[in-house]
Amino acid sequence: MKNIKITSLMLICLLTLSSAPIIFANSASAVTGAVNFLPNNFQSGTDTNHEIDLSTDTSYYITCMLIARYRYNIRELTDATVYDYDNFLAWAQTYSDEIIVFSKGHRGVPYLSANPPNSNHYSLLDHYGNNVVDTTNIYQKTSSKNVFTFIWHCETALKYPGNGIPPYDTWGYYSMPYCWTHNANMQQYGTSGSQVYLGWNNNVPGNNYPQPRGGSPQYEYEYESSAHYWYAHVSYLFWDYLCQGYTTRQALDRVAVQIHGSGSTFTSTQLMNWLIVYGNQNLGLP
Numbered sequence: 001m002k003n004i005k006i007t008s009l010m011l012i013c014l015l016t017l018s019s020a021p022i023i024f025a026n027s028a029s030a031v032t033g034a035v036n037f038l039p040n041n042f043q044s045g046t047d048t049n050h051e052i053d054l055s056t057d058t059s060y061y062i063t064c065m066l067i068a069r070y071r072y073n074i075r076e077l078t079d080a081t082v083y084d085y086d087n088f089l090a091w092a093q094t095y096s097d098e099i100i101v102f103s104k105g106h107r108g109v110p111y112l113s114a115n116p117p118n119s120n121h122y123s124l125l126d127h128y129g130n131n132v133v134d135t136t137n138i139y140q141k142t143s144s145k146n147v148f149t150f151i152w153h154c155e156t157a158l159k160y161p162g163n164g165i166p167p168y169d170t171w172g173y174y175s176m177p178y179c180w181t182h183n184a185n186m187q188q189y190g191t192s193g194s195q196v197y198l199g200w201n202n203n204v205p206g207n208n209y210p211q212p213r214g215g216s217p218q219y220e221y222e223y224e225s226s227a228h229y230w231y232a233h234v235s236y237l238f239w240d241y242l243c244q245g246y247t248t249r250q251a252l253d254r255v256a257v258q259i260h261g262s263g264s265t266f267t268s269t270q271l272m273n274w275l276i277v278y279g280n281q282n283l284g285l286p
Helices: 007-016 051-070 082-095 134-141 176-181 231-243 248-260
Strands: 003-005 032-038 074-078 098-104 123-125 131-133 146-152 196-200 222-224 275-279
Touching (some): 032 051, 032 082, 051 074, 051 098, 051 231, 074 082, 082 098, 123 134, 134 176, 146 176, 222 231, 222 248
Parallel strands (some): 032 074, 146 196
Antiparallel strands (some): 196 275
16 A cells, blocks of 8 residues: 555654754745655666665655654655656645655656657656656656755766756657756756756766666665665765755765765765766755
8 A cells, every 4th residue: 555654754753853953944934845756666686675675764764854844745655656746746836835856766768669769768667667757747747846856766867968958859858857847057066056956877886886787776785885884874864964954065075974984075985976966066955
């Protein structure tokens, strides 16, 4: 049965984080909404045995942190389907002035078998392996209200020119960065603008990462062996710092310090040039 945690999750999270620092309080007058999608589509040979459980637990804690910061207008959807993406992205557009989205899972190439084949477009795979397509399910349900977007799916930083011209072909608009933000002017690791988008390319570090073909790291894959960190820790810590009020760049740098030690920065880690930030990295959550 689908797990949509709203009221009960809010109560549990507030009790869990009752000792959270005051910095979590949100003083902005705009209505902020956040949606945390977790399709939990298992890909044999890519996902490890405990990937779903670890992803679900991490997703829960990220939602807790968002609720501690914003209190209301937060939705978590595990085992998310195409319907859930359509429905809750539309909900966020209706009831929010500024929108935060996090999604963790796998990607598809929906028109690769078309005649002629098209590899411009990507999709997010829902719980059943169906496509949440960039040009239809995402672009048509989003707007410039989507100010902070992190898509932890494979290759979701690709195909974005960032030259002021919206990427478009016979199937419609494409590239995850553009379709989520409707912004064709974001710069990679930029320092200006009002939106932030994070996604992954194929610059996989040359260590023992077990999926050399590229894409986003699975949560149970080891990130730093001597300190016993997984990529789930990277995700959790990043959102923890964001929800405390740090900017995107500051949060990434603090993750680096916590895992690698004093003096470390994001640019000195294996994530640099793999985890891509488009837009204003000096912005954090609204």
